[in-house]
Amino acid sequence: MTNFKITVEYDGRPFAGWQRQGPESGPTVQGVLEEALSRLCGHPVAIHGSGRTDAGVHARGQVASFVTASRRTAREVVLGGNALLPPAVAILAAEEEAADFHARFSALGKVYEYDYAVGPVRRPLRYGRAWQVGPNLDWGEAERALPALVGEHDFRAFMAAGSEVQSSVRTIFAASLSSPEPDLRRLTLTGSGFLRHMVRAVAGLLWEIGGGRLPAAALSEIIQAGDRNRAGPTAPPDGLCLARVLYQGPLAP
16 A cells, blocks of 8 residues: 655636545536546545635645555556646645554644735736736735734634534744735745634734734734624635645744
């Protein structure tokens, strides 16, 4: 038996999220990967992802693991798997791991990015990949709020309603805003783990702060209060991307 770790990139728009669901829910990333790898390996394959992403959320560094009795090599998993996958999903890399490696339980942290399109004109090629918020936000004020996120906190104010978790305490190692392109702002969060909709809720609150509807100090106050109703809107999934899953090395910069 071989335990493979694969790194996967996908455009989340055609899918009802990562997790395999019933046929009435539409295609999922996990579902199409399992179908392709089962055909490649010649037996049913169960994929374990590092975590779930919601409908419309993208990834360029999702990690999954699976065990196979076939004699496929890592190169065959990449090339053969991609030949059987739809265009919106690709296996970027594959490697053999120890028998106890698990994409979810072995992960130490994750890096998420959220993109805002901030140009004065709507950019069609960013449709579905960035939240088009326009040019009139005060990003300096939004950036002043970010230190309040860093450290171990109870983030229940940024958790989706109905979430079933034992604890809403998470650790954020780093939080930053950057400008990878002149008309793009990118929120990057590195943490031990994230609650459902947590990054999108933070992105929505920064939009409120940048728009002058809340001061930067509100972020710390909302964390302390633990009240989702005070944290503003949940940003759309378009701009969210799972950038990396961390398995070794220092997590904090």
